[in-house]
Amino acid sequence: MTFFRFRQALTISLLALGSTLLLPGCSADKNNAAATERLPFIGEREVRPRADGGPADTVYATIPAFRLTNQDGKVITNQTFAGKVYVTDFFFATCPSICPKMQSELLRVYDKFKGDPRVLFLSHTIDPAHDSIPVLRDYAQRLGIADAARWHFATAPHDTIFALARAYMTAAQVDKGVAGGFAHSGAFALIDPQRRIRGVYDGMNPLEVQRLLDDLPVLLREVEQEQKAAK
Amino acid sequence: MRRRGPLTLVLTGLLGAALGLAGCFTERQHEGEKIYATHCANCHGAQGEGLKRLIPPLAKSDYVAKNRTGLACLIRKGIKGPLVVNDVEFNQAMPAADSHLTDSQITNLLNFVQTSWGNQGEVFTIREVSAQLQGCGASDGQ
Numbered sequence: 166m167t168f169f170r171f172r173q174a175l176t177i178s179l180l181a182l183g184s185t186l187l188l189p190g191c192s193a194d195k196n197n198a199a200a201t202e203r204l205p206f207i208g209e210r211e212v213r214p215r216a217d218g219g220p221a222d223t224v225y226a227t228i229p230a231f232r233l234t235n236q237d238g239k240v241i242t243n244q245t246f247a248g249k250v251y252v253t254d255f256f257f258a259t260c261p262s263i264c265p266k267m268q269s270e271l272l273r274v275y276d277k278f279k280g281d282p283r284v285l286f287l288s289h290t291i292d293p294a295h296d297s298i299p300v301l302r303d304y305a306q307r308l309g310i311a312d313a314a315r316w317h318f319a320t321a322p323h324d325t326i327f328a329l330a331r332a333y334m335t336a337a338q339v340d341k342g343v344a345g346g347f348a349h350s351g352a353f354a355l356i357d358p359q360r361r362i363r364g365v366y367d368g369m370n371p372l373e374v375q376r377l378l379d380d381l382p383v384l385l386r387e388v389e390q391e392q393k394a395a396k
Numbered sequence: 397m398r399r400r401g402p403l404t405l406v407l408t409g410l411l412g413a414a415l416g417l418a419g420c421f422t423e424r425q426h427e428g429e430k431i432y433a434t435h436c437a438n439c440h441g442a443q444g445e446g447l448k449r450l451i452p453p454l455a456k457s458d459y460v461a462k463n464r465t466g467l468a469c470l471i472r473k474g475i476k477g478p479l480v481v482n483d484v485e486f487n488q489a490m491p492a493a494d495s496h497l498t499d500s501q502i503t504n505l506l507n508f509v510q511t512s513w514g515n516q517g518e519v520f521t522i523r524e525v526s527a528q529l530q531g532c533g534a535s536d537g538q
Contacts, residue, residue: 261491265447266438272448307449345491 202383204355207334207362227360228332233289233319236301241317243360250384251285252377254353254368255326255335257292258304260345267351267368268308274353274377275316283385286316289329291337291347293320334365353377358388428508431501435493444513450488452481455513464517468502468525469532498538499526
């Protein structure tokens with residue numbers, strides 16, 4: 166009996182605790198919450214003590230320096246994406262399995278943001294031996310992407326691409342056992358102007374892609390506020 | 397609690413039998429739809445809509461209507477090279493089905509396409525599909 170009472174009391178106090186935790190969520194001003202909402206930083210982080218003994222700096226994982234060639238034959242580097250946010254994925258032109266679905270989902274995101282020059286897109290081929298610049302140009306045009314400066318379809322030597330895939334948290338590897346010869350995940354990564362990964366999404370799942378569509382304005386607001394503060 | 401009368405028992409038994417039998421018949425129902433979802437939809441789209449100028453549509457496709465006699469072999473063996481569908485030129489290789497589909501599975505798949513998304517194509521019999529597949533040396537007689 167005593168035990169029962171104890172359990173009852175515990176349940177009630179847990180419920181009370183729960184409500185105090187939950188209730189602020191209900192009452193908070195939605196606009197206010199949206200204005201302060203920030204996307205997480207994805208990947209390894211490092212805490213670096215400061216030389217002057219001040220509070221340590223947290224350094225987030227960043228995308229390494231890269232040099233690729235896009236469908237117009239133009240060299241693109243991190244500088245191409247300076248001050249922008251961008252969404253990236255890995256595909257290959259002859260991919261018979263997940264790519265068409267994945268690229269049609271990315272196309273959905275592109276269509277929503279094609280009027281916003283602050284957002285760029287970058288698709289890397291994981292089959293550079295086949296996907297020459299003319300092949301990439303043909304692919305982009307067939308997908309309806311006329312402006313290479315907004316959505317880059319890029320190639321680089323095989324090792325460069327696969328190292329970048331790891332940096333963007335996409336699994337990609339040669340696998341003769343699967344259709345097309347490459348195994349890769351259909352992940353999209355969202356990158357901020359400081360080269361940090363702010364979101365990773367399963368490009369094969371429309372709900373995950375919706376999350377990306379919701380996250381993009383949040384990141385753009387943060388970038389806007391930082392640029393204002395820097396002025 | 398009241399004891400169950402014999403009638404209830406009989407009814408329960410009948411219901412059970414009916415459910416069991418329904419299982420026999422439903423196992424292969426919608427097989428074409430399921431095969432479409434696992435083998436075709438990533439490229440041709442959940443609604444057979446295709447993808448821009450990369451992947452041809454299957455919904456309201458004049459190619460499907462005009463090439464009835466070649467469709468079974470196209471599914472089993474894939475197809476390469478330029479192809480015009482609804483006045484748009486496509487040039488993406490379609491691989492052969494990534495796992496073996498029997499003649500009857502191909503029939504169900506074709507009939508799903510023939511009767512979905514507004515398509516009103518004449519349905520196929522297994523006999524017709526097997527005959528087409530024999531023509532390209534690819535019938536498995538199943």
